[in-house]
Amino acid sequence: MNTPALVSILRQGHYLIASINTALDDSQMIRFQQDLIEQIGHHRSRGVIIDVAALDVLDSFGSLSLRNIAEMARLRGALTVIVGVQPDVAFAMVELGMGTGSVHTALDLEEGLVYLESRVAKAVTDMTLGISG
Amino acid sequence: MNDESPVSADASADSPADGQDDDQLLPQLVAHLREHRTKLRQEWASRIRDAHLLDAMTPQEMSAETTSVYDNYVEVLETGSVEALQHYARDLSERIIPRGVETQEVVGIVLLLRDVLARSLFEKYQRDFRLLNRVLDAYEPAANRIAITVAVSFVDERERVIRQQQDAIQELSTPVLPIRERLLILPIIGVLDRERARQLTEQLLIGIRTHRARVVVMDITGAPNVDEAVANHLVQTVDASRLMGASVIITGVSPEIAQTLVTIGVDLSKMNTIGDLQGGLEEAERLLGYTVNRQDGAADQS
Numbered sequence: 001m002n003t004p005a006l007v008s009i010l011r012q013g014h015y016l017i018a019s020i021n022t023a024l025d026d027s028q029m030i031r032f033q034q035d036l037i038e039q040i041g042h043h044r045s046r047g048v049i050i051d052v053a054a055l056d057v058l059d060s061f062g063s064l065s066l067r068n069i070a071e072m073a074r075l076r077g078a079l080t081v082i083v084g085v086q087p088d089v090a091f092a093m094v095e096l097g098m099g100t101g102s103v104h105t106a107l108d109l110e111e112g113l114v115y116l117e118s119r120v121a122k123a124v125t126d127m128t129l130g131i132s133g
Numbered sequence: 134m135n136d137e138s139p140v141s142a143d144a145s146a147d148s149p150a151d152g153q154d155d156d157q158l159l160p161q162l163v164a165h166l167r168e169h170r171t172k173l174r175q176e177w178a179s180r181i182r183d184a185h186l187l188d189a190m191t192p193q194e195m196s197a198e199t200t201s202v203y204d205n206y207v208e209v210l211e212t213g214s215v216e217a218l219q220h221y222a223r224d225l226s227e228r229i230i231p232r233g234v235e236t237q238e239v240v241g242i243v244l245l246l247r248d249v250l251a252r253s254l255f256e257k258y259q260r261d262f263r264l265l266n267r268v269l270d271a272y273e274p275a276a277n278r279i280a281i282t283v284a285v286s287f288v289d290e291r292e293r294v295i296r297q298q299q300d301a302i303q304e305l306s307t308p309v310l311p312i313r314e315r316l317l318i319l320p321i322i323g324v325l326d327r328e329r330a331r332q333l334t335e336q337l338l339i340g341i342r343t344h345r346a347r348v349v350v351m352d353i354t355g356a357p358n359v360d361e362a363v364a365n366h367l368v369q370t371v372d373a374s375r376l377m378g379a380s381v382i383i384t385g386v387s388p389e390i391a392q393t394l395v396t397i398g399v400d401l402s403k404m405n406t407i408g409d410l411q412g413g414l415e416e417a418e419r420l421l422g423y424t425v426n427r428q429d430g431a432a433d434q435s
Contacts, residue, residue, distance in 0.1 A: 083378070087338030090373035106378035107345055 007032045009039050014046040015116055016078070017109070021054045029065045036069060040076045047116035048073050051109055053084025063098045070103040079119055081105065083112040158271045163211045165257060166250060174203045177249045186241050189232045198225065206246060210275050215282045222286035230291055239287045240280065247276045307333040309340035315347040316417050317379075318410075322355030330366040337370060341379045348417040349374055352410045354385030361397045368399055380405065380420065384413035 006028050009018045018036055040048065050066060052058065070080035081104045085093075106112040166173065178199050181187060187195060202225075205218045226239070254272060258265035307329070310318050317340055321333065337349065351367075353359075359367070371381045383406045386394075394401060407413040418425060 082376075085376045085378075087335070087342060087373075087377065090338060090376040091334060091369065093376060094369040094372040105376050107342065107347075108378075111345070111347075111378055 005031060005035055007035070009036055011039075011043050011045070014044075014120065015049060015113070016040065016043065016045045016047070017049045017051065019051040019054070023055060023057065024062065026061055029062060033065055033069050033072070037072050037076060040073055040078045045078045046120045048078050048080045049109060049112040049116065050080065050082050051084045051112075052082060052089075053086065053108065055089060056086060058085075058089050058093060060096065060098050063093060067101045067103055070101075079104075079116060081112045081115050083108050158268055159210065159275075162254065162268060162272060163207055165253075166207050166210070169253060170203065170207075173249055173253055174199055177203070177246050180245050180249060181242050184241065184245065186238045186245075187229075187234065189229075189234060202242075202246065206250075206279055209279050209282075210272070213275065215278060218279065219282055219286055222283045223290050226287045226290035230287075230294055236284070236287060236291070240284045243280045243283045247280060250276070302329075303332075307336045309336050309344075311340075311344045311346070312414075313418070313421070313423065315345060315421055316350070317341065317344055317346045317348075318350045318352060318414070320352045320355065320410075323357075325356055325359055325363045327362060327366070330363050330370075334366065334370045334373065338373060338377060341374060341377050346379045348420050349379050349381045350384060350410065350413040350417050351381055352384045352413065353390065354387070354410065356387075356390065358387075358389050359393060361393075361399075364394055364397060364399050368401070368404065371404060375403075382407055382413045382416055384408065384410045 006022060006024060007018050007020050009016055011017075016036065016039055018032070020032075024032060036048065039045070048069075050069070052066075055062075066082060070082075073080045083106045085105060104115060106115050178195060181195070181199070190198070201221065205221050209215055209218050229239075251269070251272065254268055255265065258268055302323075308320065310320075312318050317337075319333070319337055319340075325333075337351075340346065341349065351371075367383075371383070374381045381404075383404055385408075386406055405416075407416050
């Protein structure tokens with residue numbers, strides 16, 4: 001845990017927003033992963049948005065880590081959406097056969113919030129209805 | 134002035150006795166070619182026919198073109214300036230390229246003319262070997278220059294046509310059209326090769342970002358067929374679009390393309406395909422939550 005935290009994780013209501021501003025090496029990526037998973041429990045977040053708009057390259061370890069983060073977040077009760085993948089990055093990723101698996105992606109932060117709003121709010125409403133009904 | 138080649142140097146001792154100055158050889162030669170114009174031209178035309186060159190042309194056209202080529206040829210020999218010929222050759226190329234005339238045919242006919250004329254010179258000067266040598270010294274460089282000029286003009290013209298067509302193709306290649314808020318259509322018409330597929334992906338991904346698209350309808354009704362590489366590329370494009378948050382609906386897959394895609398074993402499980410463009414647009418509108426109602430008529434009554 002000696003690696004300095006390079007990714008700021010901000011809380012916004014029920015969601016966490018993590019914006020990756022610079023290319024991360026492997027140890028920094030692991031540090032980010034640990035921080036984020038911890039924060040989800042701490043803030044009782046329902047959704048996570050990871051913004052990669054500033055990245056002009058995403059290697060296989062990077063995309064695998066993002067997939068893992070999403071899976072861990074799901075286990076901790078939060079839905080993850082990756083936003084801001086650049087056109088070149090997107091095509092390079094599929095060419096190298098490293099998609100984001102089942103993780104949802106959206107165009108930008110705004111779209112990501114809309115997506116989470118529609119999925120998470122629905123889950124909450126469903127629950128409320130279930131209790132009242 | 135005869136020191137330039139060993140053969141001429143050999144002849145130089147006797148040359149004054151010929152009573153012929155080198156300056157006069159070329160005009161003499163031109164006069165000879167003008168004099169026998171009809172005969173030589175016909176012989177040339179018949180040799181073109183025998184060699185099955187320019188089969189695409191009618192006999193009348195052949196006759197007209199051979200006459201002008203012949204006259205231009207002689208004129209270049211006379212003046213030494215290839216400019217007029219260059220112009221004519223370019224003009225001729227422009228007319229015959231659309232009819233599928235090949236480079237070898239054009240070079241072939243010019244070389245035939247060169248040979249026919251050389252033969253006639255042999256015949257005329259056969260009794261005086263030294264003079265013949267000097268005549269050929271004058272004739273050959275000029276004739277070679279003509280052959281080069283015609284060939285280069287033809288190739289230049291063809292390259293110009295190819296460039297023009299490439300530009301045209303590039304321009305109409307891949308329009309990415311927004312037709313509703315967050316909805317793009319991408320009609321693909323014509324053969325998809327690697328380069329075009331790459332360009333298409335690039336334009337689509339950039340289009341998704343600039344138009345903030347959530348759904349893209351890719352219509353391939355107008356694409357005749359695709360090979361394995363291009364099919365894989367299309368699948369990658371769909372995946373890359375998804376990474377940017379847009380889902381792609383593919384419409385208008387022809388029976389041939391469907392067959393190709395299945396035979397080459399591209400993973401199509403993630404592809405959302407709908408029969409035709411109309412269906413694709415309806416599905417896209419459904420995904421985006423649009424409902425389309427007619428203002429009056431039956432749809433309103435229900």
